Amino acid sequence: MAASQVRPTGLLSTLNATIQLVLPEWVRARGLSYYLVAVSLGQAVGGIVRGALAGRLDLRIALLTAAGACCSPRSSLAWFPCRT
Numbered sequence: 001m002a003a004s005q006v007r008p009t010g011l012l013s014t015l016n017a018t019i020q021l022v023l024p025e026w027v028r029a030r031g032l033s034y035y036l037v038a039v040s041l042g043q044a045v046g047g048i049v050r051g052a053l054a055g056r057l058d059l060r061i062a063l064l065t066a067a068g069a070c071c072s073p074r075s076s077l078a079w080f081p082c083r084t
Helices: 003-022 025-056 059-078
Strands: none
Touching: 003 025, 025 059
């Protein structure tokens, strides 16, 4: 269980550091607060949806849909590549 949290924690740490480095000083606190609200809201809504799905259908289906949702942003890079 703990090993499964390594990647999400690393991703959130990287996003947090990137936001702090990219945003100008005068707007950094506001940008970080929006970022934290969005991440917290996403986790809360995801938990509610997965809990409702597990209650109505099956725990296995709920976990498979969560895994699919985690993989979908990566698969969308084939159609919408990041341009630097």
